Amino acid sequence: MRAARFDRYGPAEVLYEARVPKPVPEPGQVLVRVHATSVNGGDLHIRAGRVKVLTGRKFPMATGVDFTGEIASAAPGLEVGDRVWGLRRAGGVAAEYIAVDPDRLSLAPKGLDLVEAAALPVGTTAITALRDKARLKAGERLLVRGAAGGVGAIAVQLGHAMGAHVTALTGAGTVDLVRELGADEAHDYRRADPAALGSFDVVLSTTGTGLPTYRRLLSPRGRMVTIAFDTDHPLPSLSDIAGAHRALEAGGVRVLPA
Known part of the structure; x- marks a missing residue:
């Protein structure tokens, strides 16, 4: 097959x-013809x-993590x-066929074609971050960094639907788009002064740079979820995230990888 x-x-x-x-599914796996x-x-x-x-x-x-397709083996x-x-964390879904665990996929929505739907599995990261990790509640203040990206755009809409006050940081060219998605406030991240944004109950960072700066914006019981690390300095960045998690959790502030 092609891959x-x-x-x-x-x-x-x-x-x-x-x-x-062509992959041969292991016991319990499903063969999917990738669309x-x-x-x-x-x-x-x-x-x-x-x-x-x-x-x-x-x-x-x-390469490739998110996919749509048709079941090729019952x-x-x-x-x-x-x-x-669905998605396969092991990657390699840019192929004609993949073998995947059934709990990593579900029936695709009928209202979208499979090309459109392929852009959305990454959005489950926003659900995990806000609902499961941060336990965002109605009335809380949410800050989304990278609000026009694949995860950030879903997070803005989800935070709005969950009743949070959503502040978004994005590029200058996507400020209006992010407002249309449901952000109560949207700022150009290049021009915004973090200290002037106020405090937040939840910070979702889709970018791994500047994490200590945004960590300081958390309220006393705030929760910060980061889904990225500084790719220019991966090991120090990952160490910082892990260290912040251990140090701050005891005080009520949490820094959580999604």
């Missing part, structure tokens, strides 16, 4: 179409080699031909 691969880190041009064996896959920030950072201290140099590498609750969407 996307790359033999070295670099720009999009390093990707090529490879011929690889579409999205390209998210993590895919770009890995392919560019920005986190090679973590991903290593064992090539060729596969499983409990699923029939051949069912339209599904």
Whole structure:
């Protein structure tokens, strides 16, 4: 079958179409014929080699996490031909077929075609961050960094739907878009003074830079969820996140990886 691969880190041009064996599902897995896959920030950072201290140099590498497709082998609750969407944390979904655990997919929404739907599995990160990790409540103040990205755009809409007051940081060109998505306040992150934004019950950061600055904006019982780390300094950044989690949780302030 055809699958996307790359033999070295670099720009999009390093990707090529490879011929690889069609996967054989392990017991309990489902075979999916892939219809579409999205390209998210993590895919770009890995392919560019920005986190090679973590991903290593064992090539060729596969790419892609989010997918839509049709069931190619029946499983409990699923029939051949069912339209599904999901994600596979092990990656490699940019291929004609993938073998995936059934708990990593579900039936795709009927109101979207499979190309449109492929852009949305990344949004489950926002659900995990705000509902499960931060336990956002109606009336709380929420700050979303990177509010026009794949996760941030969903987080703005979800925070609004959950009854929070949503403040969004985004690029100058997407301020109006983010307001349309439901942000009560939207600011150009390049011009905004963090200290002037006020305090927040929940901070969701989709970018890994400047975390200590935004950590200081948390209210006494505030919760900060970060889904990213500084890719230019991955190990110090991850160490900072882990250390902040341990140090602040006892005082009621939480710094949580999503």
